[in-house]
Amino acid sequence: MSVPSSCHLLASWLDNRAICGCGHTGKRRLLRATAAIDVATHCQQSGHSPMTWSDAVPEVIFS
Incomplete structure (x- = not known):
């Protein structure tokens, strides 16, 4: 059984x-x-789920 993919927005200048x-x-x-x-x-x-900010917080690294 595979995990459904999540789609997110990559934002830069x-x-x-x-x-x-x-x-x-x-x-x-x-x-x-x-x-x-x-x-x-x-x-x-595609039936994938959108990734929200709360889903992405652990992956964000602040430097």
């Missing part, structure tokens, strides 16, 4: 894109909101 554990990488977007729509669209089409 002028390079916002949807990233998924299944290997899907969304198109490079200028606006963060447009990349967030890509995340929602991929999750709906």
Whole structure:
């Protein structure tokens, strides 16, 4: 039994894109909101679950 992939938003200066554990990488977007729509669209089409900020907190490293 495999664990369902999670899709999240990779946000950086002028390079916002949807990233998924299944290997899907969304198109490079200028606006963060447009990349967030890509995340929602991929999750709906593939049945994957979107990753929220609370899911990602343990993986975030503050330096």
